[in-house]
Amino acid sequence: MSVREFVVLGTASQVPTRHRNHNGYLLRWDGEGILFDPGEGTQRQMLRAGVAAHDINRICITHFHGDHSLGLAGVIQRINLDQVPHPVTAHYPASGQRFFDRLRYATAYRETVRLGEEPVAQDGVLAHGPSYVLEARRLSHPVESFGYRLTEPDGRRMRPELLARHGIKGPDVGRIQREGRLGGVTLEDVSEHRAGQRFAFVMDTRLCAGVEELAQGCDMLVIESTFLDADAALAADHGHLTAAQAAGVARDAGVRHLVLTHFSQRYPDPSEFEREARGAGFEGELTIAADLARVPLPKR
Numbered sequence: 585m586s587v588r589e590f591v592v593l594g595t596a597s598q599v600p601t602r603h604r605n606h607n608g609y610l611l612r613w614d615g616e617g618i619l620f621d622p623g624e625g626t627q628r629q630m631l632r633a634g635v636a637a638h639d640i641n642r643i644c645i646t647h648f649h650g651d652h653s654l655g656l657a658g659v660i661q662r663i664n665l666d667q668v669p670h671p672v673t674a675h676y677p678a679s680g681q682r683f684f685d686r687l688r689y690a691t692a693y694r695e696t697v698r699l700g701e702e703p704v705a706q707d708g709v710l711a712h713g714p715s716y717v718l719e720a721r722r723l724s725h726p727v728e729s730f731g732y733r734l735t736e737p738d739g740r741r742m743r744p745e746l747l748a749r750h751g752i753k754g755p756d757v758g759r760i761q762r763e764g765r766l767g768g769v770t771l772e773d774v775s776e777h778r779a780g781q782r783f784a785f786v787m788d789t790r791l792c793a794g795v796e797e798l799a800q801g802c803d804m805l806v807i808e809s810t811f812l813d814a815d816a817a818l819a820a821d822h823g824h825l826t827a828a829q830a831a832g833v834a835r836d837a838g839v840r841h842l843v844l845t846h847f848s849q850r851y852p853d854p855s856e857f858e859r860e861a862r863g864a865g866f867e868g869e870l871t872i873a874a875d876l877a878r879v880p881l882p883k884r
Contacts, residue, residue: 586614586715588781588881590806590843592873593622593629597788597810597824597846598651605629605875606651607846609806611783613734614715616641619659620732620785620806626655627662633876637666642711642718645676646787647729648683657690664696671698675710675720677728678703704730707794721798723789725823731787731798736780746774781884787846790823791833799837803882806873807833808846809857815850831861834868840882842866845873 593608600606606623610630617639619626630636640663645653653676663672676684681703688699702710704720711718716734723729742757750769752760760766760774784798786807799805809831810824819826825833827844834842844857851857854872861870871879 587612588614590783590804590879590881591633591635592845592875592877592879593626593633593635595845595847595873595875596623596651597808597848599849600625601849603875604847604849606655607787608655609785609845610635610639611734611785612639613713613783616713618642618644618718618734620644621646621652621787622655622659623651624654627658629875630659633878637662638668640668640672641670643672643674643676644718644732644785645674645680645684646723646731646785647677647725647727648680649727649788652787653683653687656684656687660688660699661691661693663699664693667696671700673700673702673711675702675704675718675732677730678705679728721794722792723786723794724792725788725790729788729823731785731789731794733782733784733798733802735782738780739778740771740775741778742775750774778884781881783881788823789825790820791825791829795825795833796837799833799839801837802834802839803884804841804843804879805834805837805839806843806845809844809861810846810848812851812856812860815848827857827860828864831864831866831870835864835866839866839868841869841871841879843871843873843879 591610594605596604605625607621608626609620611618719733720730764771782802807830809827811819811826
């Protein structure tokens, strides 16, 4: 049975607090796990959230500020210590290669796992997984930053009433799905179009074309909302979004489930982010991320 859920390991921007660890997020997508932006303390948060090194197939770094990458050294060493049986691929901005190298070899350890390095230099497709295409788009931040998007290929949803009408049942259901035709009946006769799921991960950025492209039509958009609107000028100066700006993007892009995260320590009350997001007109499902939360992707 496939599992698609978003596991929140940390939600703090810049510095951790008593209740918020540095950033860290794991997306479970069927049999794969994609770790996003492992900040300091990610290894311990993985333990608390029930996430093992064996769950990680890809690591995606948006940019090389410490709250998004200082945990990378520990995660890589844990992957090797646990002798993860499959290769792991790392995606990160190509301009930060020196930072990646330093984090990968921060201390001495025994390498037992093949870690593939696939730096990102421009917008485009990064990988084709078994059930998704992984893409990147450039964002607007003081250092080079990329957001990531997973898109599942469109498929077909079988309609029981149409199968019954054509007398198709048992093993023949699988056969028509595989072959596209059974006798004079086509797959289109007994099914309907099903759009693939879309997920986007957008961290430190101002409003820009990349944010809009990543968010378009997403079932789930995970996006930073470092500031509230009262500090919009500060957000722009530092290359960040407010909760209202993030929600406005989600509203215009038709996002079904919006997850806000990456909160400045100046705001102790997370309900303020929900208030601003709703005030911006976003009417879909809304989650204000909390450390160790598990958020299922909306069903198609």
